[in-house]
Amino acid sequence: VSALNFSLGLTLGAALFFIGAGAVHWARTLMSDVEVADDRHPIEATPEVKAQVMADFAAGAAESAIGRRKLIRNTMFGALALVPLSGVVLLRDLGPLPEKKLRKTLWAEGKQLINMNTMKPLRPEHITVGSLTFAMPEGLDPEAHDFQTQMGKAALMLVRIEPDDIKDKRQRDWAHEGIVAFSKVCTHVGCPISLYEQQTHHVLCPCHQSTFDLSDGARVIFGPAGHPLPQLRIGVNSEGNLEALGDFDEPVGAAFWERG
Ligand code: FES
Known part of the structure; x- marks a missing residue:
């Protein structure tokens, strides 16, 4: 078999060489090298x-x-x-068609916000000025087979901003004492946002540098992202823990087919 393969390779190589040599010979000796002008004519x-x-x-x-x-x-x-x-x-x-799966996340009215570091319910006093806190919905099991899928849609980031610094009125109404909650999933192609600049309230996506202003409805101020980050309306329950007051206001993630 190896002798056959060897001879096949050899003869194929020789054939290609002679075809190439023939083409070069044709171009050099047989084809005319006189330039011929062909005037344009009406098509x-x-x-x-x-x-x-x-x-x-x-x-x-x-x-x-x-x-x-x-x-x-x-x-x-x-x-x-x-x-x-x-x-x-x-x-x-x-x-199968995705139906409503891409429009909904696990957030719903009354779901407590769980700190992703401590895995304990978040309270307003845990959110300090200048830090970015990540949260997930109560009841999401890290051992569950669809944990990554659900987390990929529901990942949340929270910051505390002076209420007077929040420019957008609806955003202020959806916050709790200056604590605002936005989707952590970039609206460009879905990378997790992770960098926060406290003075300007800007967050930066490390993938392609899209920058969002969290004091102004998470508006895009730089980069390729086409839409603001969806916001989650939050409040405090009877135990003093932060809870969601519904789902995100828009589908999360990579511009979601222009939010169609
Ligand atoms: S994924 Fe965030 S800027 Fe591209």
């Missing part, structure tokens, strides 16, 4: 030529008798109309 056909083409087409159609053989003609058109259906069958192989 549009003359009326006579057009009339001739139409006459030929009509004659060809008449000869084929397609007009008279209705069964053949109709089955041919029917078959052509059915061809696109094969694409539908191919697309079905991509799996």
Whole structure:
């Protein structure tokens, strides 16, 4: 087998070499190297030529008798109309439709915010000025098989901002004593946001440097992201722990098909 492979490789190499050598020889000795100018001419056909083409087409159609053989003609058109259906069958192989799965996260009214470092419920006093705190919804089991999927949608970051520094009125209403909660998932292509600049309240996505202003509705102030970060409305429950008052105001993640 190895001798056969060796001789195949050798003969294939020799064949390619001689084809190349022949092409070079053709170009150097047989092809003319005189430059020939070919003036442009009108591309549009003359009326006579057009009339001739139409006459030929009509004659060809008449000869084929397609007009008279209705069964053949109709089955041919029917078959052509059915061809696109094969694409539908191919697309079905991509799996079930996502339906509402991409629009919803595990956040819901009354779900407590769990600190991702301590795995304990967060209280307002745990959120200090100048720090970025990450949270996940209560009841999300790190051992569960879909933990990464759920976490990828529900990951939350919290910062405390002087209420007077919050420019957006709705954002102020959705905060609790200056604590604002936004999705941690960048709206460009979904990297986790991780850098916070306390003086400006800007957060930076390390992947392509999109920068969001958390004091102004997480508006994009730099970079390729096309949308602000979705906000989560938060409050405090009877035990004094931070809780969600609903789901995010918009689908999280990579611009979500322009939020369609
Ligand atoms: S994923 Fe955040 S800027 Fe690209």
